[in-house]
Amino acid sequence: MVQMTGGHAVVQQLLAEGVDTVFAVPGMQVMHIYDGFLEAPGINLITCRHEQTAVFAADGYARTRGLPGVALVVPGPGAYNAGAAMATAMAGNSPVLLLSGQIASHELYGERGSLHEINDQLEFMAPVTKWRQRTNSADDIPGLIHEAFKQLKTGRPQPVEVEIPHDYLGQSRDFDFMEREEYPRPAVLVDHVSSAAALLANSVRPLMWVGDGVIRAGASGELEQLATVLGAPVLHSRDAQGALPDTHPLAFEVPSPGYGDPATEELLTAADVILIVGSRFAKSETTRWDIAGNQQIIHIDIDPTIPGESYDPAVSIVGDARVAISALIAALENRAFRSDWDPELLAEVHVRRREQLRSRFPDQVAMFEKLRTRLPADTVMVGGVTVGTRWMRSAFDILQPGTLTSASYMTTLGYAFPLALGAKAGSPDRTVIALCGDGGFSYAMGDLATAVQHGINLVTLLFNNGKFGASQNDQVNGRFGGRVIGTDLVNPDFVGLAESFGAVGMRVNRLDQLPDAITDATTAGQPVLIDVVGDAMRALDHIDI
Numbered sequence: 001m002v003q004m005t006g007g008h009a010v011v012q013q014l015l016a017e018g019v020d021t022v023f024a025v026p027g028m029q030v031m032h033i034y035d036g037f038l039e040a041p042g043i044n045l046i047t048c049r050h051e052q053t054a055v056f057a058a059d060g061y062a063r064t065r066g067l068p069g070v071a072l073v074v075p076g077p078g079a080y081n082a083g084a085a086m087a088t089a090m091a092g093n094s095p096v097l098l099l100s101g102q103i104a105s106h107e108l109y110g111e112r113g114s115l116h117e118i119n120d121q122l123e124f125m126a127p128v129t130k131w132r133q134r135t136n137s138a139d140d141i142p143g144l145i146h147e148a149f150k151q152l153k154t155g156r157p158q159p160v161e162v163e164i165p166h167d168y169l170g171q172s173r174d175f176d177f178m179e180r181e182e183y184p185r186p187a188v189l190v191d192h193v194s195s196a197a198a199l200l201a202n203s204v205r206p207l208m209w210v211g212d213g214v215i216r217a218g219a220s221g222e223l224e225q226l227a228t229v230l231g232a233p234v235l236h237s238r239d240a241q242g243a244l245p246d247t248h249p250l251a252f253e254v255p256s257p258g259y260g261d262p263a264t265e266e267l268l269t270a271a272d273v274i275l276i277v278g279s280r281f282a283k284s285e286t287t288r289w290d291i292a293g294n295q296q297i298i299h300i301d302i303d304p305t306i307p308g309e310s311y312d313p314a315v316s317i318v319g320d321a322r323v324a325i326s327a328l329i330a331a332l333e334n335r336a337f338r339s340d341w342d343p344e345l346l347a348e349v350h351v352r353r354r355e356q357l358r359s360r361f362p363d364q365v366a367m368f369e370k371l372r373t374r375l376p377a378d379t380v381m382v383g384g385v386t387v388g389t390r391w392m393r394s395a396f397d398i399l400q401p402g403t404l405t406s407a408s409y410m411t412t413l414g415y416a417f418p419l420a421l422g423a424k425a426g427s428p429d430r431t432v433i434a435l436c437g438d439g440g441f442s443y444a445m446g447d448l449a450t451a452v453q454h455g456i457n458l459v460t461l462l463f464n465n466g467k468f469g470a471s472q473n474d475q476v477n478g479r480f481g482g483r484v485i486g487t488d489l490v491n492p493d494f495v496g497l498a499e500s501f502g503a504v505g506m507r508v509n510r511l512d513q514l515p516d517a518i519t520d521a522t523t524a525g526q527p528v529l530i531d532v533v534g535d536a537m538r539a540l541d542h543i544d545i
Contacts, residue, residue, distance in 0.1 A: 001174040006138040006164065007032025009175045010099065011040045013142040016177045017149045019043060019070050021061060021425060023054040027074030028115060029101030032169035046425060046454050048418075049446040051078045055085030056415050056444075057422030059094045063405050064380055064423040064430070066218070068095040068152040075102045075163070076116030079124070084412055086128040088419075089159040091410035092239065093212055095152040096159040097145075098125075102134065105165040121163065130158040138168040139175075146178035154183050156303040157216050185217075186302075188319035188327050196298045196315045197331035199273050204340045206232040207271035209254065212239035212408075213278015213301060215401045219322035220244065223277070226325050229332055231339040233267050233346055237279050238406050242398035249346060252353075253394065254285060263353040265289055267346075276300065276313075278321045282409075283310045300324045357394055363511050363539045368395035371515045375522070378403060379431040380423050384416025385470065386437035387540040388463045388532070414443025417460055421451060424458040431459070431522050438464045438491050448501040451527035459521040460529045461514075462494055465537050498529035509534035 004012070010033045014022065021044045026034055037045045048054040051073040058069030073082050079100045089096040102121070103114045111119060118124065125132050131151040135144055144162055151160045200206050208230075214223055220243050227234050227250045234244055235254045244251040255264050268274075268289055277300045291297065296314040299307035300321060307316035317324050358365045368391060377399040383389030383406055398404045405423070407415050420434035441462050451458065472487035474480065495505030504526050508517050514536065521528035532540075 001176055003172055003174050005032050005036070005169065006141050006171050006173065007034075007169040008036035008039065009138070009141045009173070009177075010145065010164070010169070011036030011043065012175070013145040013177055014070065015040055015042055016142075017145065017180050018067070021046065022070045022072055023048055023057040023061070023422060023425075024072035025049075025051050025054055025074070025078060027078060027101065029074050029103065029166035030072055030099075030169070032166070033072060033099070033101075044425070046450065046456075048450050050418075050444060051081035052085045052414075053418035053421065053444050053447045053450070055082045055089065055096060055098060056418035057425065058096045058098075059085060059089045059092065060382070060405070060419035060422030060424075061426035062089075062094045062096055063092070063402060063419075064432075065426040066402070068097055068149060069422065069426075070097045070099065072099045073101070074116055075100055075121055076118045078116065079118070079121055083124070083128060085415070085418075086125070086159050086161075088407050088410045088412045088415055090128045090130075091408040092406070093157050093216055093408075094159065095157040097148050097152060098129075098159060098161045100161055100163045101169075102163045102165040104167040106167070108165065122161075125161045128159065129161050130156065132161040132163070134163040135165065135168055138171040138173050141168070142175055142177050146181075150181065150183065153181075185320040185323045188317050188324045190327075192315060192317045193324070193327045193331050196275075196317060197328055197335065199296060199298060199314060200230060200275065200328070201332060201335040201337060203230075203273040204338060205271050206230045206273045206275060206339065207267060208232050208234040208275045208277065209237070209279060209281060210234060210240045210243055210277045211237045211279025211281075213321045214240055214243045215278075217278065217302075217321035218401075219277075219325055220401045222322055222325040222329065224248070226329050226332075229329065230337065231341050231343075232275070233341065235264065235267070237285065238393065239408050240279070241393065241404045242401045245399045246397035247399065249343065249350070252349070263349045263356065267349065271295060273298065277325065278302070280306055281310055286310075354395075361391065364391040365395040367511050367514055368392055371518060372396050374515055374519050376431055379433065380405070380420070380427065382416045382420040382423060382432065382434045384434065384436045384440050385411055385413050386416075386435055386440065386463045387465075387469060388435045388461060391540070392435060414440045417441055418444045418447055420458050420460070421447060421456055424456050425454065428457075433518070434458060434460045436460060436462050437469060438462060438466065438494075439468045439489060441494075442489075442491075445497065448498060448503050448527065448529070452502040457525060457527050459518060460527075461518070462529060462531050463537060463540060464491065464494060464531050464533045466491060494529060494531040498527075503527040503529055505529050505531065507531045507533060508536050511536040511539045
């Protein structure tokens, strides 16, 4: 047993869990934890300018490192500021631990107007966490943090919260610390696997639809093996892109609900068995087509509530994607197949899909194809809510799992730059590029200072059209017949702004200049902001995101 304050015990248990980075915003209720970091040189404390940034950054760290990300904030306004980022981590199945300070234990529920008091903050966190707890004494601290990591490492990976009243953080105790644990992947039911294997073996045109559960489970190798055995095309949701490389002959993008993609939709309508892995397969993703009467569904997910949520499967397998796919491969080993997919047809669909894009948007496709040849295969692209992201996803081949991130169905405006900040902090030797609109970037532009202070040398592409583009497009080309109000923006000189923080600012006026600018930015050895304006922006501006 070791005597120390509760604040120091928080830090020591984080060290025991293998934590090497914490994203935080200081404040009175968490300063004993800050004091503990002085004796923990193994933890890189990154102080952010906003609590939302701290949690987004922890999310980005988790996605690129494959480890839980940790954020630290004060209660009340700090926790509320963190809420949108926690919702994004929840939507994106990202293992984030939010450590939240709390008012003194004897003041809880007193409604006396204590500093940062929020009555029942745990309930506020309920919709955006899979698990949350408050310590009832200083003695609880190591065990509760250890339980938080168990929650992060088992079942569906989603954010959790631990709250600690600040008087417990200041109390000295003799603490015992918990050793780091890893947990076995849960087994799957053999009879369910056998039933699924029988359906696939008798299928004429099996098709796979995969979500980010494949990436979270580290199952890309198994996915490729099963797809090859079946000869089946694999459709990737936006969060799963890269599970198979985009250049793989069996890899396709799920059609976006807002965009016609006849080439890929032909595959969906032709399939007789659809194997869904690690995806909710929500009706919102299938609005342009529906399940036909002759199509059967096999649904694999680690969350038992997901299969059947939108469509009734013929077979559901509850379990880890890697374990389930491996079990299916073994069950199919001695079976004969009669797959009717024509490899030449699949290759033609790939070509036709890209040519459809190229015929409509030649400049965008050419730019992103050229950029792909300039950047390493493990480059992390963080696609924000901006026109540039839409065409990056379609024309920039994602070659490795986990190298494209999104805000999933939350589509959170303002998340891309701070999430990329955490991705780069966690993987400093990789190229990390954030794609932002001017509206979204402005949410967290103060954290350019964080990037400079901590040497987090990411590249930010700022598509600057002086408007909240998606909302204005709805007014101009959507429901409101050109009635525009409240969606135009007045922006600063973003290049001058970046330079004022000590970052590098660049400006691009033509789309064909962007690959060279990005190449220069990745070797600058500093955070770089590239302001994309003028003709370059107009080439993208008319696209509905």
